[in-house]
Amino acid sequence: MSSTVNEQTSLHQHDEHREQSGETLRLEALLQHQTDVMEMLAAGIPLQEILTHIITWMQQSDGEMIATISLVGQASAHPGTVCCTTPLTGKQGNALGSFEISYKSGRQPTPAELHFIRLVARTIVMVIEYSQRTTPTAIQMPQSRPVTQESAAERENFYQLLMDTPAVIAVLSGPQHVYILANKLYMETIGIERSIVGKPIREALPELADQGIFELLDDVYRTGQPFIGHEIEVGLDRKGTGVREPIFFNFIYQPIRDAEGKVIQILVHAIDVTSSVMQRRKAEQSEQQFKSFVAHSPTPIGIYVGRELRIRTVNDAILQAWEKDASVIGKTFREAVPELEGQPFFDILDKVYETGETYEAIEEKVMLMRDGVLSPTYYNFTYKALRDEQGEIYAVMNTAMEVTEQVKARQLLAEAEENLRNAIEVAKLGDWKINLQTGEAVLAERIQAWFGASPGETITLEEATACITDPSILTAAFQRAIQPGSDRIINVEYELTNFRTGEKRIMHTSGKIFLDDASQPHMAIGITQDVTEQRQRQQELERLVNERTRALSIANIELQEANKTLEKVNNNLEQYAYVTSHDLQEPLRKIKIFSDILQNRTDHTADIFTRKYLNKIDASVNRMTALINDLLNFSRLDKAENTFVLTDLNLIIEEVKEDFELAIKEKKVILTVSPLQQIAAVPLQIRQLFFNLIGNAIKFSRQDVTPTINISGHPVTATAISTHPQLNPSWNWYEIIVRDNGIGFEQRYAEKIFTIFQRLHTRDVYAGTGIGLALCEKVVSNHHGKIFATSIVNEGTSFHILIPIMR
Structure with a gap:
């Protein structure tokens, strides 16, 4: 609160500073205006014109002000509501008129404005009295003509004008600046009783010697140019002690010329602004302190x-x-x-x-x-x-x-407390608090109900303890928690019997011991939960686990037997593979030989019927042979060697291109291969992969379009691999793309084509066994990768192979 008061005070001081700055400007303007008025008086300007000039100047100085001068015998011509009337009283106490001020907004003048208005009123009084003492003819400056009785009177009137002016006035004559006049305010300003008239200023005020004042006067006398000083500091020995007191003035050094225009005197016209300067400086200091306070x-x-x-x-x-x-x-x-x-x-x-x-x-x-x-x-x-x-x-x-x-933080605390209350309610917990020094206990209603209390009924700690089957379990838990050096945690399970129904429950109690200022156990706070059902389920689960353990032991024995059976089956499959590769192919070779013999012997003699069926026998033998070979290749992948070596994919593709050299020339295939990175792979399987993919691209080309096959590859980012959940994101991956412009297929068959024996076209159109792409999928799987296809009918197919670079 005190800080706010200080800030308010400092702000008021700031506004005082602002008001004082305005007052200084008004005083400076008044000083200049008084000089103008004296020149008008000396020039013989009529009184009413001078008064009109003063009113105009006042109203221009403040656009909101309305000013009126009413002389004795004249009615007030003020059109608005007068907020300030200053009597115009002569030196003899006689009434000369009134000076009336109002503001268009209806406001009242500030204290600084009132002071300024009174100074202007004194100037008006000076003008009226001077006009009453003189004739309307213009007054020539002293010494501008031979001294006569008339000119002496005029000079006296002029000097009286200067003496009556409400400002610090002096007249200095000649190059030595000899005082010939100093009014009352001037004498009060320089302090002590000094006799200065008739003395040069250097002798009258010697303390000014090092303050530049003499030099200013010399310059005005020499050049004839007036000097206007604003808030000039002058040090005066006002008490005659040799100590100079700083006084601040707004002043004018105005040269006075004779009839030939030569400077003969200097009019000193000043206003003491020491008070406003000091107050402003104080306000500035206060304002600076306030600004510093605010800033920091x-x-x-x-x-x-x-x-x-x-x-x-x-x-x-x-x-x-x-x-x-x-x-x-x-x-x-x-x-x-x-x-x-x-x-x-x-x-x-x-x-x-x-x-x-x-x-x-x-x-x-x-x-x-x-x-x-x-x-x-x-x-x-x-x-x-x-x-x-x-x-x-x-x-x-x-x-x-x-x-x-x-x-x-408070919101989080409130939320945590609400969550805790909800958790206690949802978990069906009961909270409790025990004063360990008095034995006083506070038990939640749910806890009391477990012991047998009816709603609204309260049981004591002793009554609750009597319901526990073995109270020593709970007592021991509390004793351990209050021992010096312990973690002060209570965690115990015990059985209780509802004294009203006889129902037994298993309870789990958790809590903590809190110490007082003397580090003695003071309070225990915690929660209790009925875990009867959990323990029953736990016992049932243990029983089931035991049963399943026995069942697993039996299943393990059965699994061992099944593994032995599987081993026999695998041996039989190997035997089957041998039979397929040797015994089944042997009759096919003989059929092929006998078919060739018959075709050669009947080349010219056989009828059309015989030749037709001999060709069919030959085609069936070829298909059977291809099928057996493809099946053998596919079966070998199941027990393929797991020797992965650094494999040059570019070299393998060159070997596959040689295998298809005749087909490439026959169909004018354009096959381009971008440089591929080396990977860890099984070279033979990778060769089978590219053999089938390139063979498919050549086989399923369009008749009216030049076949093009493009093979490229690039590393794959971890972000891209993350879209394939079955692939290990911690490995470095490489993508190989085999793209052709063949007949393509509908995208809905993209997964179906990798199924063994699956064909999208009949053998009459495109020969094949339906095993090639299944073999490709098997090779990629053996390399822990993934293959998928994208295709557009009559535009082509792209096979994408994601395969690890190194595992």
Whole structure:
């Protein structure tokens, strides 16, 4: 609270500084204007014209002001409501008239403005009295003509004008600047009783020697150019002690010329502004201290001025809270923080400015930018109206403290407590608390019900203990937990009997011992759960496990027997493979030989019928031979050698190209192979893979299109491999693509084509056994990889092989 008061005080001092700066400017203008008025008087300008000039000057100095001078015997011509009337009283106490001021807004003048108005009134009095003493003819400056009785009177009137002017006035004559006149204010300003008239200024005021004043006077006398000083510091020995006292002046050194235009005198016309300068400096110091306080305060602070609430002062803390920089200074609050649109804060600030009622918020939610994202934050903040000396609101000060972390922590705590309550309820737990020093216990209703208490009934700790089958189990658990050096954790199971129903339950109790300030066991807090059903299920599970263990032992024996049987089957399959490769192919070779003999012997004599069936016998023998060979190749893959070696894929493809040399030439196949990477593989199986894929591409080419086959490969990223769950993502993978422009197939058959004996075309159109692609799938599987196909009918097929580079 005291901090806020200090800030308010400093802000008032700032406004005093602002007011004092305005007063200094007004005094400086008054000094210049007084000089103008004296020149008008010396020139014989009529009184009414001079008064009109003063009114015009006053109203121009403040566009809101309305000024009127009413002389004695004249009615007031003021059209508005007069807020300030200053009597115009002569030196003899006689009434000369009144000086009336009002403001278009209806406001009252500030104290500084009142002081200024009184100074102007004194100037008006001086003008009126001087005009009453002189004739309307113009006054020539002294010594501009031979001295006569008339000119002496005029000079006297002029000097009297200077003496009556409400300013510090002196006239210095000649190059030595000899005082020929110094008015009362001048004498009061220089202090002590000095006799200065008739003395040069260097003799009269020797303390000015090192302050540049003499040099300024010399320069004005020499050049004839006036000098205007603003808040010039002059050190004067006002008490005659030899100690100079700093005085600040706004002044004019105005040259006075004779009839030939030669400078003969200097008019010193000054106003003492020491008070305003010192007050301003004090205000500046206070303002600087306040600005330093605001700038270095860890608390966000902002000051928004005027009805528009334009940002005048902000510190780094509030800029960081807004995620803004100093460019917001000068903008309205709405312009600076547009993300608050739709939130209540603009309206609240408007209301504070309109009513002056302070708004204080506690843990208010504010949506602010955090890392470029509009996020919820929480603040304790205050909007406080600031008032000027007239009590008018001119700004709103915003102080704040972010409490987002505290609010979120409390929300998390509340959520955790709610979750704990829900967990206790869902898990059917009962909480308890025991004062270990008094023995007082607080048991949840659910716990009391387990012991047999009716709803609303309370049982004591002794009554509950009596229901436990073996109380020593629970006592021992507590004793262990309170021992010095223990973890103070209670974890125990025991059996109890409901004293009302006789029902037995198995309970599990968990808790912790808490120590007092003397490190003595003070409180035990924990939860208890009925685990009767869990223990029953556990016992049942143990029984089932034992039974299954016995069953697994029997199954293991049966598995060993099955493995022996499987081994015999594998031996039989090997025997079958031998028979297939040797015994079955032997009759086929003889059939082939006998068929060839018959065809050769009947080449010219056989009729058409005989030749037709001999050709069919020959074709069937060839198909049977191919089928047996493909089956043998496929069966060998099941017991293929597992010797993986670094394999050059480019070399294997070159060998396969030689196998298809005649077919490639016959069909004019264009086969291109990009350089492929070496991989760890079984070379013979990889050769079978490419043999079948290239053979398929040649076989299923289109008749009216030149066959093209392109083989390429590239490493595969871990991200791409992750789309194939069956592949190990920790290995390095390589993709091989075999692409052709053949007849293609419908994509819905993409998986079906890898099934053994599966064909999409009849043997009459495309020869084959239906084993080739199944063999390819088997080879890739043996290499722990994957093969799949994409195809478009009459455009071609691409086979994709994903295979590890090294395992």
